[in-house]
Every structure is written in structure tokens, then in C-alpha cells.
Amino acid sequence: MPFLKRLLLVEWSGLAAAIVIGAVVLAxxxxxxxxxxxxxxxxxxxxxxxxxxFAQMVTLGVGQMNISVGALGGLVAISFGGMMEVLGFPxxxxxxxxxxxGALGGLxxxxxxxxxxxxxxxxxxxxxxAFTGINLGITESIPFYDMPPALVAFGENRFLAFPYLLIxxxxxxxxxxxxxxxxxxxxxxLAVGGNPQAADLSxxxxxxxxxxxxxxxxxxxxxxxxxAVAQLGSAQPTIGADWLxxxxxxxxxxxxxxxxxxxxxxxxxxxxxxxxxxxxxMVLAKVDPYWVQFLxxxxxxxxxxxxxxxxxxxxxx
Amino acid sequence: xxxxTIESVSKAFPGVQALDGVSLDLRPGEIHALMGENGAGKSTxxxxxxxxxxxxxxxxxxxxxxxxxxxxxAALAAGISAVHQERNLIPRFSVGENILLERLPTxxxxxxxxxxxxxxxRYLDLLDRGIDxxxxxxxxxxAQMQIVEIAKAxxxxxxxxxxxEPTASITEHETAALFALLKRLRADGVAIVFVSHKLxxxxxxxxxxxxxxxxxxxxxxxxxxxxxxxxLVSLMIGRxxxxxxxxxxxxxxxxxxxxxxxxxxxxxxxxxxxxxHRGEILGLYGLVGAGRSELAKAILGGAVxxxxxxRVAGRPVRIRDMHEALTKYRIGYISExxxxxxxxxxxxxxxxxxxxxxxxxxxxIGLIGNGAETRAVEPFVRRLEIRTPTLGQxxxxxxxxxxxxxxxxxxxxANAEILIVDEPTVGIDxxxxxxxxxxxxxxxxAGVSILLISSDMPEMVAVADRIxxxxxxxxxxEVANDHxxxxxxxxxxxxxxxxxxxxxxxxx
Numbered sequence: 001m002p003f004l005k006r007l008l009l010v011e012w013s014g015l016a017a018a019i020v021i022g023a024v025v026l027a028x029x030x031x032x033x034x035x036x037x038x039x040x041x042x043x044x045x046x047x048x049x050x051x052x053x054f055a056q057m058v059t060l061g062v063g064q065m066n067i068s069v070g071a072l073g074g075l076v077a078i079s080f081g082g083m084m085e086v087l088g089f090p091x092x093x094x095x096x097x098x099x100x101x102g103a104l105g106g107l108x109x110x111x112x113x114x115x116x117x118x119x120x121x122x123x124x125x126x127x128x129x130a131f132t133g134i135n136l137g138i139t140e141s142i143p144f145y146d147m148p149p150a151l152v153a154f155g156e157n158r159f160l161a162f163p164y165l166l167i168x169x170x171x172x173x174x175x176x177x178x179x180x181x182x183x184x185x186x187x188x189x190l191a192v193g194g195n196p197q198a199a200d201l202s203x204x205x206x207x208x209x210x211x212x213x214x215x216x217x218x219x220x221x222x223x224x225x226x227x228a229v230a231q232l233g234s235a236q237p238t239i240g241a242d243w244l245x246x247x248x249x250x251x252x253x254x255x256x257x258x259x260x261x262x263x264x265x266x267x268x269x270x271x272x273x274x275x276x277x278x279x280x281x282m283v284l285a286k287v288d289p290y291w292v293q294f295l296x297x298x299x300x301x302x303x304x305x306x307x308x309x310x311x312x313x314x315x316x317x
Numbered sequence: 318x319x320x321x322t323i324e325s326v327s328k329a330f331p332g333v334q335a336l337d338g339v340s341l342d343l344r345p346g347e348i349h350a351l352m353g354e355n356g357a358g359k360s361t362x363x364x365x366x367x368x369x370x371x372x373x374x375x376x377x378x379x380x381x382x383x384x385x386x387x388x389x390x391a392a393l394a395a396g397i398s399a400v401h402q403e404r405n406l407i408p409r410f411s412v413g414e415n416i417l418l419e420r421l422p423t424x425x426x427x428x429x430x431x432x433x434x435x436x437x438x439r440y441l442d443l444l445d446r447g448i449d450x451x452x453x454x455x456x457x458x459x460a461q462m463q464i465v466e467i468a469k470a471x472x473x474x475x476x477x478x479x480x481x482e483p484t485a486s487i488t489e490h491e492t493a494a495l496f497a498l499l500k501r502l503r504a505d506g507v508a509i510v511f512v513s514h515k516l517x518x519x520x521x522x523x524x525x526x527x528x529x530x531x532x533x534x535x536x537x538x539x540x541x542x543x544x545x546x547x548x549l550v551s552l553m554i555g556r557x558x559x560x561x562x563x564x565x566x567x568x569x570x571x572x573x574x575x576x577x578x579x580x581x582x583x584x585x586x587x588x589x590x591x592x593x594h595r596g597e598i599l600g601l602y603g604l605v606g607a608g609r610s611e612l613a614k615a616i617l618g619g620a621v622x623x624x625x626x627x628r629v630a631g632r633p634v635r636i637r638d639m640h641e642a643l644t645k646y647r648i649g650y651i652s653e654x655x656x657x658x659x660x661x662x663x664x665x666x667x668x669x670x671x672x673x674x675x676x677x678x679x680x681x682i683g684l685i686g687n688g689a690e691t692r693a694v695e696p697f698v699r700r701l702e703i704r705t706p707t708l709g710q711x712x713x714x715x716x717x718x719x720x721x722x723x724x725x726x727x728x729x730x731a732n733a734e735i736l737i738v739d740e741p742t743v744g745i746d747x748x749x750x751x752x753x754x755x756x757x758x759x760x761x762x763a764g765v766s767i768l769l770i771s772s773d774m775p776e777m778v779a780v781a782d783r784i785x786x787x788x789x790x791x792x793x794x795e796v797a798n799d800h801x802x803x804x805x806x807x808x809x810x811x812x813x814x815x816x817x818x819x820x821x822x823x824x825x
Contacts, residue, residue: 187410190409190410191418194408195405197405205390
């Protein structure tokens with residue numbers, strides 16, 4: 001296979017190029033871009049975004065969607081905050097409990113999808129509304145402000161340009177990469193997404209695998225929520241409200257197949273870096289941040305088109 | 318040693334009685350051929366044994382004990398493995414992973430690829446040493462994928478092995494390796510069910526044969542030693558139920574409506590040439606994977622033309638999509654998968670037929686009235702004798718034959734002059750099958766030209782005026798149809814075998 005064709009087959013090749021070119025251009029245009037503080041700001045926004053992308057990536061992998069990532073994230077965020085402020089739980093207890101709540105939400109999504117046979121899109125659209133309802137019912141839209149100082153410090157402190165927050169997504173990315181590449185449930189998850197009938201005929205329990213994907217998605221959304229609370233220094237009921245578009249944008253730009261069966265941890269990571277770069281570039285260029293939304297939409301379209309083109313060119317479409 | 322007994326099993330799908338009181342007994346250490354024409358119920362029976370379908374009636378017994386499997390997983394656990402007709406591989410996974418898919422070996426919790434490759438190699442080597450266990454399945458040829466499917470079934474070391482047309486797309490060389498292997502398994506006491514259309518293969522390898530015809534037993538476990546070729550064919554076809562040859566034909570051979578000249582496509586067709594004349598039914602026959610349906614899609618803009626040209630009414634054309642095919646060139650297309658591609662099952666008969674002419678039916682402000690639709694659709698429903706309580710009936714509730722008539726009606730309503738028809742009678746009972754054939758004959762006499770794609774040999778012989786034979790994405794010959802099953806089918810198969818012998822690795 002010629003080199004160029006092989007490179008084309010690698011989903012993240014275009015992304016890596018875009019990131020390098022973008023960074024070089026920004027470094028030239030703005031003297032502030034390469035400062036330690038600016039890179040810290042960028043990396044900080046990257047952390048939550050990547051986990052949100054991962055939360056959607058696992059459901060896309062099994063051929064499903066999770067519309068409730070943001071709503072579940074919001075619910076977890078206020079539960080996490082409430083446990084610490086109202087109930088006085090220590091961080092060490094509140095974090096695993098928060099993740100468990102996320103996983104439980106995912107379990108509900110998964111069981112409803114699997115048991116009823118109704119499309120996961122509709123199920124999670126409905127549960128999204130329900131999760132948001134619980135969130136607002138508990139908080140009446142009032143945030144929990146009184147977070148433990150250690151958590152706030154973790155959300156703010158940095159080593160050189162690297163925020164402490166970065167530890168979480170790095171660990172999660174490594175674990176996810178390993179999960180999909182090397183563990184049986186991970187491979188089964190992609191098998192079900194790739195050809196559900198074939199997976200079925202091979203004796204893989206399709207239902208269990210779909211439930212697993214949703215549980216994982218919920219847990220990842222919960223990790224994102226915990227990080228968001230740490231980053232903001234308070235548990236806002238609005239956390240997660242703007243996650244939905246991002247959650248699809250990251251894995252799709254990263255090369256995931258919308259039909260299921262193929263995802264890329266590295267591609268998704270690069271996609272989030274690219275998005276962070278664009279957001280940062282627009283801030284430096286003093287563009288209205290609302291235009292970021294527009295660019296994100298354009299980027300998704302471009303990515304989908306590129307994937308399609310690549311599939312046709314390499315004869316795998 | 319395990320014995321499998323099927324006792325008068327029945328299974329119905331909406332509109333079709335797929336199996337009607339079918340029995341079969343399978344003993345350890347035998348190769349049991351399961352034969353029948355397309356739609357006879359072979360695959361349905363295999364799917365019941367493997368737990369994919371639940372029977373409506375009858376029993377499946379394993380060693381005399383009732384064994385109804387709730388899922389393929391349960392069947393596997395009981396020692397039954399199968400090669401199904403549909404491709405069941407994960408394209409993005411490696412060959413080795415596909416073979417060991419449901420029991421990937423691990424080492425300290427991680428998938429162990431060294432073991433996978435070693436294990437998969439063992440089974441693959443029994444059939445073909447040329448396939449790398451580490452490459453992704455999507456990069457393989459159709460024949461190689463089939464080999465992987467077989468290796469996967471073998472790797473389960475099952476007591477009962479079901480093979481639904483395992484040789485449909487592999488070369489003779491690989492078939493020989495497979496047969497040698499099946500004989501070894503037989504000697505080890507494995508019970509094997511072998512489904513094939515190829516009589517030569519069945520005579521070469523099977524000990525006994527069960528024949529299905531229209532969902533019923535035509536023979537149960539008769540010894541092959543006492544079987545003749547003629548008797549087997551008549552058991553399969555049923556002498557009295559042979560498909561009727563069309564009556565008077567009147568193709569206008571002077572007028573070519575659709576023509577391909579050395580057409581090559583991005584999906585693999587090479588130098589395909591044919592000419593379809595006005596009022597003609599031109600048959601396109603080929604085995605699974607020959608590229609028949611793909612050719613239809615390519616003609617209709619589904620693939621890039623990389624060489625040669627396509628002509629409609631003598632003028633070179635490039636058709637972009639179905640919309641252009643219909644509006645500019647008056648070509649209609651009936652998909653082989655009418656449920657997934659041909660019809661909108663949840664919509665009414667009226668809407669399904671009128672879908673091609675909505676533009677025409679719309680009034681000045683762009684609205685389509687029910688009345689206008691009904692008036693446009695009604696004549697076709699009457700002419701094609703579509704049996705439906707009302708025009709508002711949901712198409713999914715009609716029988717398979719009537720569904721197919723609806724998909725024909727929508728192109729007639731749109732005034733199509735060329736009709737590409739892909740497997741028009743799959744899953745349709747013999748009576749309605751004849752109706753559909755007569756319908757095709759009638760509309761071709763009215764001047765519509767039909768490219769008939771079918772893997773159903775008796776249908777081809779009965780209905781087509783001429784038969785093109787396709788193999789490995791090429792046209793490998795043309796047979797002037799004398800409408801006699803024995804001679805025409807022999808002529809067709811000899812074209813295919815001639816190519817296979819010449820280049821044993823044609824599909825690679």
C-alpha cells in the first residue's frame with residue numbers, strides 16, 4: 001500500500017495536521033498564545049471536554065447514542081456538591097459515590113433500551129429530561145457554593161503549564177484505550193456495534209453489552225461532572241447543559257463511525273485539542289465566543305465529509 | 318456422540334409459511350445433505366436449529382431430549398455451530414479475532430493477541446495457508462471471508478456442524494480442502510448438515526439427503542447411495558410444480574434500449590458488456606458474490622464508472638442516482654431486499670405506489686390530495702390484482718407476493734420503460750411466483766424491457782429470453798435459453814466452471 005493511502009486510512013492524520021498548522025498560525029498571530037498561562041487555560045478547558053467526548057464515544061461504539069450525557073452530568077454535579085456541602089461527606093467518599101450515581105443513570109438508560117427494544121436515542125432523550133428535572137427539583141436552580149478547599153485547589157493549581165485536573169483525563173484515556181484494544185468486554189462492545197447480528201450469532205450477549213456501554217457512558221459523564229465542579233469551584237445546576245453538541249463533535253471529528261463499531265480514543269483526544277485550540281484562537285482574536293458554536297458545527301460537517309471521502313477513496317465504504 | 322432430531326417443525330412469517338411440518342434426523346458421524354430450491358426453507362430450518370428463530374410448532378430433540386434454544390449462545394453451548402448464508406464477520410476486526418470472537422483468550426485480564434493468532438492459525442491452516450490472521454477482515458476477498466467463516470465454525474469443535482452453502486463463493490481448490498476436512502470430522506463422529514445447490518458436491522460428499530420443497534419434506538434422510546441425479550432434481554423441483562414457461566414472446570431485437578460497453582466500475586466490475594432490447598427479458602444469472610446486484614446498483618449511479626460506457630436508447634449516459642434514472646431515462650429498479658430497500662413497510666399501499674409520481678400529482682400550490690393519489694394508483698392495483706382490503710392498508714401487512722406487486726406497480730405508475738428487477742420472487746410461494754412471472758411477461762409484451770437478476774435457476778430458465786452468466790464481476794458467457802431446465806442449467810453452470818478452472822483464485 002502506498003504511503004499516502006496508508007496515512008489516509010489513519011483517521012486522526014488530518015487532525016494532527018490541523019492541530020500543528022493551527023498552533024503555528026496562532027503562535028505567529030498572537031504573542032500571548034505560547035505563554036505558560038494561556039496553555040494552562042487551554043488545557044483546563046480540554047479536561048472536561050475530553051471526558052464528555054469519551055462519554056458519547058462509548059455509546060457510539062456500540063451503535064447507540066446517549067442524549068442524556070449532559071443532563072446526567074448536571075445531576076451528578078449537584079449530587080456531588082450536595083453530598084459535600086449539605087451532608088458533609090469527605091471528597092474521598094463523595095467522588096466514588098458521584099461516579100456510582102453516573103453509572104446508575106447509565107444503567108437505567110441501558111436497561112430501558114435493552115428491555116424495551118426502543119431506540120436508545122428516544123430513551124435517553126426522555127431520561128435526559130428526567131435527570132434535568134431531578135436536578136432542578138433538588139436545587140431549585142441554586143448552586144452549591146461551599147466546596148472543600150482541597151477540591152477547589154485541585155481545580156486551580158498547576159505544575160508549569162499543566163493543570164492538576166489533567167491527571168484525570170490522561171488516566172481515563174489510557175484506560176479506555178486499553179479497554180477497547182485489549183479487553184474482552186471492550187472488543188465485544190465494538191463487535192456488537194460493528195455487526196450486531198454477527199455478534200449475536202457468535203454467542204455474544206448483545207443486550208448485556210449494550211447495557212455495559214451505557215453504564216460506562218454514565219460513569220464517564222460523572223467523571224466529567226466531578227472535574228467540572230472542581231474547575232468551577234462550585235456545583236452549578238447548569239453544568240452539562242452545553243455538553244450535547246460537544247459530546248458528538250469530539251468522537252465524530254475523531255473518526256468514529258456513526259453506525260457503530262469503530263471509535264478512536266486518540267482521534268477523539270485530538271479532536272478535543274483542536275476544539276480547544278479553536279476556542280482559544282477566537283478568544284485571542286477577540287471574536288465573539290458565540291461563534292465557536294458555529295465553527296463546531298462546520299467542523300463536524302467537514303469531519304463527516306472527510307470520513308466519507310476517505311472511505312470511498314480507500315474502497316472501504 | 319450427539320443425535321439431533323427435528324420433529325415436524327413449522328414456522329410462519331407474515332405472508333409465508335416457511336416451514337410446514339418438516340422432519341430430519343441427524344446421526345453422529347454422517348454428512349447429511351439438506352437440499353431444496355431458493356425459498357424452500359433450508360436456511361429457516363438451520364436458523365431454528367441454531368436458536369435464531371423459534372418454531373411455531375414441532376420439536377427439536379438433542380439425544381432424545383427436547384432442546385429448544387433461546388439464542389445462538391445456547392445452541393453453541395450445546396455443541397452446535399453453524400456457517401450461515403449471510404456474512405457474519407466484523408469488518409474492522411482482525412481475522413484471528415473474528416475466528417475466536419466469543420471466547421477471546423486473555424492473559425491477566427488483557428486480550429492475548431499472540432494466542433489468538435496462534436489458535437486462529439491452527440484452524441485456518443486446515444483450509445488456506447494464505448490468509449494472514451492479523452489483517453482486518455474488510456481487506457479480504459469474498460472467498461477469503463467465506464474461508465474465515467468456516468474456520469470460525471470449525472474452531473468451536475462442535476459435535477454438530479451446520480453449513481449453509483459454505484461453498485457458494487469459494488474456489489474449487491478450497492472446496493476440495495473443505496471436503497477432505499469434513500470427511501475427517503465425520504470419521505471423528507461429528508454430525509454435519511451440508512446445504513448446497515451444487516448436485517456434484519452433494520453426490521461427492523453426502524451420506525444421506527433430506528429435501529425440502531416449499532417448506533415441506535420432499536424426502537427425509539434418504540441414503541445417497543441409492544439416489545440418482547434425476548430423482549434428486551425432481552424431488553427438489555417437483556415435476557408437477559415446475560415453473561411455467563412464459564407464453565408468446567415479442568421482443569423487438571432491432572431496438573436496443575440499455576447497453577453496456579466494456580463497463581468497468583469502482584466496485585470491481587470488469588469489461589461488462591450487454592444489450593437489452595425493447596420488450597425483452599434479459600436474465601442475469603450468477604452465484605452469490607458474482608456481482609449481479611452490484612451491477613444493478615452501479616448502473617443506477619451507486620458506483621463510479623472507471624471504464625467503458627453505458628448507453629440508454631443509443632446515447633452514452635452517466636446516471637447519477639435513482640432520481641435521474643427515472644426522470645431522465647425512465648429506468649425503474651426493484652431491490653432484492655424489498656423490506657429494507659424496496660418498500661416503506663409502515664406506509665400505505667397508496668403512498669408506496671404513488672411515491673414515484675408525487676411530483677406529477679402535486680397541485681398548483683404543491684399539495685397532493687388523497688383523491689388524486691387514489692385515481693392514479695387504482696388502475697395499477699386492479700391490473701396487477703394486488704390483494705389488499707383498502708388502498709390505505711399498510712404494506713407491511715400484505716403477503717410477500719402482494720408486496721412485490723406493489724413494488725412493481727410503483728414503477729409502472731411512473732411509466733418506466735426499463736425495469737431492473739433483482740430477485741423478484743425470493744420468499745414468495747410458488748403460486749404467487751407464477752403470478753409475478755406472468756406479470757413480468759405481460760409488461761414486457763407491452764414494451765417494457767426487463768433486466769432480470771436472479772440466482773433462482775428454474776426461474777431464470779422459465780422466464781428469461783436470453784441469459785447472461787456473471788462470475789467474479791465479469792460476464793463469462795451468454796446462453797440462448799431453450800426453456801429446458803436440464804440443458805439450460807447445464808449450459809449456465811459450464812460457463813461458470815470453465816472460468817473457475819481457468820483461474821482458481823478468481824475472487825482474489
